[in-house]
Amino acid sequence: MRSLPMLKVSGLRKYYPSKQQGTWRSKQVKAVDDVSFLLYEGETYGLVGESGCGKSTLGRTLLRLTEPTEGSAVYQGEELFALSGKSLQAYRKQLQMVFQDPFASLHPRKTIGSALTEPLIIHRIGTQEDRYARVLDMLQIVGLQADHYNRLPHELSGGQRQRVVLARALILEPKLVICDEPVSALDVIIQAQILNLMKQLQQDLKLTYLFIAHDLGVVRHISDRIGVMYLGKLVEEAPTDELFANPLHPYTRALLSAVPNPDPSSKRERVLLEGDIPSLLNPPTGCSFHPRCPLATERCGNELPLKRQVAATHYVACHLV
Numbered sequence: 001m002r003s004l005p006m007l008k009v010s011g012l013r014k015y016y017p018s019k020q021q022g023t024w025r026s027k028q029v030k031a032v033d034d035v036s037f038l039l040y041e042g043e044t045y046g047l048v049g050e051s052g053c054g055k056s057t058l059g060r061t062l063l064r065l066t067e068p069t070e071g072s073a074v075y076q077g078e079e080l081f082a083l084s085g086k087s088l089q090a091y092r093k094q095l096q097m098v099f100q101d102p103f104a105s106l107h108p109r110k111t112i113g114s115a116l117t118e119p120l121i122i123h124r125i126g127t128q129e130d131r132y133a134r135v136l137d138m139l140q141i142v143g144l145q146a147d148h149y150n151r152l153p154h155e156l157s158g159g160q161r162q163r164v165v166l167a168r169a170l171i172l173e174p175k176l177v178i179c180d181e182p183v184s185a186l187d188v189i190i191q192a193q194i195l196n197l198m199k200q201l202q203q204d205l206k207l208t209y210l211f212i213a214h215d216l217g218v219v220r221h222i223s224d225r226i227g228v229m230y231l232g233k234l235v236e237e238a239p240t241d242e243l244f245a246n247p248l249h250p251y252t253r254a255l256l257s258a259v260p261n262p263d264p265s266s267k268r269e270r271v272l273l274e275g276d277i278p279s280l281l282n283p284p285t286g287c288s289f290h291p292r293c294p295l296a297t298e299r300c301g302n303e304l305p306l307k308r309q310v311a312a313t314h315y316v317a318c319h320l321v
């Protein structure tokens with residue numbers, strides 16, 4: 001039986017004003033546009049799409065690093081966009097983020113020990129000895145040694161730095177971790193090691209992940225369910241195996257066709273998308289994917305397809321499905 005949703009996101013919108021050059025009028029950049037999904041305790045929900053599709057903005061909005069334009073996000077029964085003061089601080093402790101570039105996320109002149117101790121000091125956790133012991137424990141949990149404590153970020157490899165970033169996210173014992181392209185700066189072998197470590201940590205520490213990435217192959221490796229985003233909207237959502245076996249949205253099919261298939265007998269053909277991802281300042285009418293969609297009809301340019309349930313756990317926004 002499925003656990004209760006830990007996070008329920010409904011109708012989330014994040015629009016940014018943008019002045020049009022040479023006029024007084026301002027337009028809105030719809031970075032996240034009417035996104036709804038559920039995140040269950042202990043699962044990994046993969047959010048995938050090309051860069052600029054709004055998936056990172058979605059993560060930052062849930063962390064309250066930027067305020068939403070509209071919508072709701074209920075975290076363990078509480079509306080998180082209504083939190084302030086102490087309740088917001090408590091929420092921030094339970095929810096942590098892992099960013100893409102480990103080098104940029106660590107202060108170049110701060111030792112690893114001091115980077116890991118800082119969140120404990122900010123949240124006034126433990127004595128100096130407690131913090132030291134906790135940091136040493138955390139280094140061991142992510143596969144580093146005690147002698148990394150006094151090293152600087154540039155003295156570590158890319159994989160070791162990403163382990164430090166993971167350790168810093170986990171040191172406050174969060175329940176939910178938003179991972180924004182956590183392995184895209186790493187080479188393939190190190191990617192696999194970090195993904196395996198993340199899976200192990202999820203089991204051991206009972207974590208829930210929102211895993212944001214542009215690479216469907218990487219997302220597949222770790223996710224229980226996947227949401228596909230295009231131009232600020234969720235266009236398809238399904239459990240990982242179902243999405244790979246039966247992709248329904250033409251955009252998902254194109255993304256999936258680019259994932260290397262280890263089965264040489266597979267007849268899967270590469271679907272090449274024409275054109276660039278359109279500007280969020282001037283999105284196409286109707287289905288925003290229609291200028292690039294090989295199956296587009298006249299209706300697609302005029303009418304926005306709504307997300308519909310096509311199987312028990314499979315949702316798609318496409319007129320043809």
Ligand code: SF4
Pocket residue numbers: 249250251287288289290291293294295296297300305317318319320
């Ligand atoms: Fe393609 Fe039309 Fe479906 Fe959009 S609604 S994905 S344009 S077929």
